[in-house]
Amino acid sequence: MLPFVGALFAPLLTRVMKHNAGWVLAAVPLLVFVHFAGMLGIVGSGATVSAGFDWAPSLGLRFSWYLDGLSLTFALLISGIGILIVIYSGGYLKGHPHQGRFFSFILLFMGAMLGLVVSDSFLMLFVYWELTSITSFLLIGFDHGREASRRAALQALLVTGLGGLSLLGGLLVISQATGVNELSSLLAAGDALRNSPLYLVALILVLGGAFTKSAQFPFHFWLPNAMEAPTPVSAYLHSATMVKAGVYLVMRLNPAMGDTAAWETILPMFGGVTLAVGTLLAVRQTDLKLMLAYTTVASLGLLVMLTGFGSDKAIEAAALYLIAHSMFKGALFMVAGLIDHETGTRDITGLRGLRKAMPVTFVAAMLAALSMGGLPLFFGFLAKEEIYAALGAPEGWQAALLVVAICGNALMFAIGFAVALRPFVGAAAKAPKAAHEGPMSLWLGPVVLGASGLAAALVSPIIHRFFSSPTASAVAGSPVDVTISTIPHLGVPLLLSGLTVALGVAAYLGLDRLRGAMVGVLKTIGWGPDQGFDQALRGLLRLATGLTRVIHNGRLDIYMTVTFIAVAAALLLPMMLFDELPSIPSIPEFRFYEWGVLAIAVIGVAAVVHARSRLTAIVSLGIQGFAVALLYMLFGAPDLSFTQFMVETLSVVILALVMTRLRLAPTDHRPFGQKLVDMAIAGACGAGFALLLLKVTQLPFDDRLSQFFNTYSKTIAHGRNVVNVIIVDFRGLDTLGEIAVVMVTGLAILALVRIRSKKVEVRATVAEEA
Known part of the structure; x- marks a missing residue:
């Protein structure tokens, strides 16, 4: 956690300390280094250090960490080299207006990388894994005024981000296959994962995360492009730390996933190809950082190859x-x-x-x-x-x-x-x-x-x-x-x-001759993964544009039709497919005033259907709401009845105001065939809601909530009116949200009215001037 704290105060400290901020901020990784160095004796003797606390016990999730020789070596490399990088950054970016921001970013990355290598729980590993991608995006694109920096940052984020999703899938598959959610438990599980039928799926997904992070062929292209970052970033992220996260992952999982034909074939093959490609492309370069970047790609391939070799x-x-x-x-x-x-x-x-x-x-x-x-x-x-x-x-x-x-x-x-x-x-x-x-x-x-x-x-x-x-x-x-x-x-x-x-x-x-030869070879080959990345992005944008034009064509009537078809299908199809349709009850004996309420609702429906203007249809639509409010009142729920009256009135007012400001035809000009289709869709939605409600009322009633409210409304909330207590106390935040909705609606109405008023005033002013 210490680097995250340092990142919080780095900008302020940089403004205060000016050119000496690097020396002061180096104390953060120094303290981290000293802390982990104190565990060398324990780990060197063959023991491990683990701890943590429950995060979501019901889901089996813990915030836990695990230190053995591998994670401790990484932690000491990250913090030890981090000391020198922070000092180096102070001199390299001396006088830069955003030096404080840079220190904050580099310390954030340090904390993310430390969290990654000491993580025990799968969730913690994934969170820190993605955090390294985000912080490296900020560092690679630090000089955001340059297009090359922005492109390199976006490329690194997309490649490693997609790899992170692959890793997440792999961790979920591993959890499903073994029933464990922590690395230490997985390492202690022996052959449980190797013997699982899900092993190959888990291996491919995990290697997808590792290969993208550690720039294995054909995902190697993002790392050299990331050299657009300031050199402290290149020296820290792309040689000693971040790019080795994938190597760390395959090393960490070797005891649980290694010693199989797939492991000892895939890793050496991709690692060997990456080693060869990296060194050959390094020969082609004349930029010092690019030469080193491609040899870093090669070195990562060598590490993956050795890890997969098996001996x-x-x-x-x-x-x-x-x-x-x-x-x-x-x-x-x-x-x-x-x-x-x-x-x-x-x-x-x-x-x-x-x-x-x-x-x-x-x-x-x-x-x-x-x-x-x-x-x-x-x-x-x-x-x-x-x-x-x-x-x-x-x-x-x-x-x-x-x-x-x-x-x-x-x-x-x-x-x-x-x-x-x-x-x-x-x-x-x-x-x-x-x-x-x-x-x-x-x-x-x-x-x-x-x-x-x-x-x-x-x-x-x-x-x-x-x-x-x-x-x-x-x-x-x-x-x-x-x-x-x-x-x-x-x-x-x-x-x-x-x-x-x-x-x-x-x-x-003979480096110059080798360089010339590689230039010729690359010109002959032409296409490469870096160019393919740009082509893939352009293709994705074209696909998204074409799909958007088809799905979002700007016609509200089509949007509404599709939405209501989906609603009708969601309501009716499950009941039909799983034989859950309700039994149709017989018509009860209504009292005369109940027949009257029903008649009001029917008259309202008829008025909406036969209305010749939209405004008449909107006003008629409120009749059904008022009929429901009358039903609430007849069955002893005056509070709900009053609420229904208010909501229905407000809805009619809002719809009327909106309709008067839209350029719509005063009458409905749909052809008769279209009206039949719309009527069928509307009927399906209505039937779906009606059948669903009937099915719900025919299920056995669970009165536990009713008993709870009746028992505790007076003793806890000190209220006799159970409905009021539910709304004000037990559902207080929900009620607050409803009030906020009403308030926002009122403000929207007020805005609409004022817009109309201003337009009228402007027209009047123009007329007077004319």
Whole structure:
């Protein structure tokens, strides 16, 4: 909850603290980080932390949270990197008129992402899942004056929002199949979900949510477009946090849904394709952020592929790469933003020789690139070694996954060093702004994250104890002990790692030629999912327009006809189909005055039908209401009778006033055939209501409410008139609503009268002037 509180006060604090607000607001994620860090000992020992409270006990809904190695690692990454991002945002958006709003948005997202990863109940998970989509929409579209930003924000919202609906369906199916509403209970249910006939449906729906959130092919296009957001957003949402929500979901559900042919086929296949597509499209780019964005797509594909591979080694590799990627990619994104902030461009073809002007940034960039390239002494090296340990002895089609992993890692090596090395070496190129080192708030984050990749590898036994092993154990659903160290060991993984580095160096040296080749390939292909998204939206708008023209054609008579046909069908068809028609009672012996009331009603109907003008029909329509009021009075309900008289009078007045202001023909010009159709529809509606009321009166009377009101009207409400007590006390709010309706109606009548009066006055004035 703390980030949400911080978001509430962020705009005010920004106005007070001016340029130092980032440093002060960083205390929010710092406190969150300290809070979760205090649980490392408990979770590191293999225990879990769970709590919550009932939200809607009758529905089995709880607001509950669950911490194990996976959720705690995510929570610490979110809050830890969040500290650096908030500080970085203060320097990056210094002087921006809406900096306070940005801080509020970023803290809202932080709270949403934290809530997502610690959620236990399905409802809480879904609520926070959708909240991350909404807050990311606000952040991506922060520069809302630019059309590209608005389009990217809308695209991200639509894609991830539709995925959220898919996830909701999956959670409901899981609940139906297993009878549980919490993740902890689902993980403890063993094979209950896997053995259910609803498993495949649940899997497809859940993966629909995960794949859209984590930008898996063919939903990958929204993530690079989201680079229209300010760089702090790119560094936080689209490398370390939000885009990993889908990865978190598949990791979380692996113990309950993994170890099946469908799981171990769909995830590696889509993950492998995403890895290949992401790296190839990254080669095509010249914008630093886009290069990193597409490698993020590739990395997410690698994580999904490893999670679906099925072995403990693959799970260990996924846990290590999850941590390594958050550090080096967050650092490189901040480096790209720092270069853009200080030089005025992110185009790699126009950046050279920044090493002397920006030495601290260069060091931070190289530290991150060395980890991204998987070189020894860095945490990325441990992750890559474990990846090849998992994929190094493939069988059958899994050999293709190994080839994809090697080529993908080699291209990511090339892109990482292209971002971290090319802008800083060589002769200085002319940039839009004179380059110089940025303030501490901008380079602190890249330096800390880049150095963390080195430090984490050097103290890997400690990292494995508190992070890697608990995370892998949570994903595997059984104890996993990660032991890999920074000391290289001869074997297949090291050989494959060396091959990757060699291919990566070759790709780096020939990056310009590779880029040209990819440009040609993409021009040949032409169409892509991003263009398809625009085409789908245009098609949807055309469909909506055409459907609207058919359904909403502007003719009130058609609207009324369709409405009354639906009413008649809703009343009559259920009674006919389910044999619930009432028995027709015999005509009772009426007293003479009761015959008189009935005669008044019949005369009113005849007057409405035979009226030659609309005004006469409206006035005649009130006769039925007055007849009903007389019935209330005859049967001892004077209060209801008085109310009926008032309502009927008011209805006639309103209808008459409205009709006098509409341009309608004074008489009904419908052809005789149309009148017959309308008469049949009206008769069906009347018969439906009559039969329904007869059926209700023939059911056994339940007098529990009557007894309640008779018993408690005097003792609780201190009133003898039961009807008055019901209206004023037991239904007080309902009565208040009715009074409000009458008041609004009176105001509407008054407005109509005044409009007419003003028109008359204007005409009179014009006539006098003429």
